[in-house]
Amino acid sequence: MLSLIQRFIELGEGYGDIFELCELAKVNKNRIHRAFIFTSKKESKEYCSIAIALKPINSANFFPIYICREGIPNTNPSTQRLLTFQTTLDDLKIIPVKLDIKHSSIFDDKELFYQYVIGVLRLNHLIPPLQ
Template identity: 75%
Template sequence: MIQRFIELGEGYGDVFELCELANLNKNRIHHAFIFTSKKEDKEYFSIAVALKPINNANFFPIYICREGIPNTAQVPKRLLAFKKTLEDIQIQPIQIDIKHSSTFVDTNLFYQYIIGVLRLNHLIPPLQ
């Protein structure tokens, strides 16, 4: 099974696109994720939705808005919008601490790292 991240952006207007994607595909949602990472003592959120494959397709997409939501004293409105969308469709997000993408030379390596973390925790299906 091909498991691939599809980056919608870095969490500005793209959060609302991800929310709409979750609403339209609520029956296909495998899991929703809130990833937390640190860079230079600042914390950032990435949000993602993993969708089940369609029919017999061998493709497992994970849509993500990467590290565009800074963790501030007040909960960011974009994160609240994502949580509200998930609450409306009765999906509980899974929160995971990960390394920041700047730790990796290439974004593809970053996404392979997250896929490894998700597989090890049995949050996405193993390779077949």
């Protein structure tokens, strides 16, 4: 059996990117494995990343996780970008998993950050193991 390739696909952090992520969720609603809201801190400010993980198509071994990384301030009340994502998930009857993670700025490389997040997700059984 081929091992499962789990990879983050990064979108931007603006409104257009949030709408793109929401549209990906709507179009792929039957493929959604989980949705995530990650929070992280940098210089005493909190930021949110939002993501959806999609199940592989047919017998493909690719497990994509689309993400808008750390562009949303975590404020009370929530920003419009976060509310847009939450409304989309509500419409799809999906409850997002909320996790605190390290901010990507503490990693020397963005790929190391994504390996760290994949490790956190696997350890918490939120995405499938490699095989």
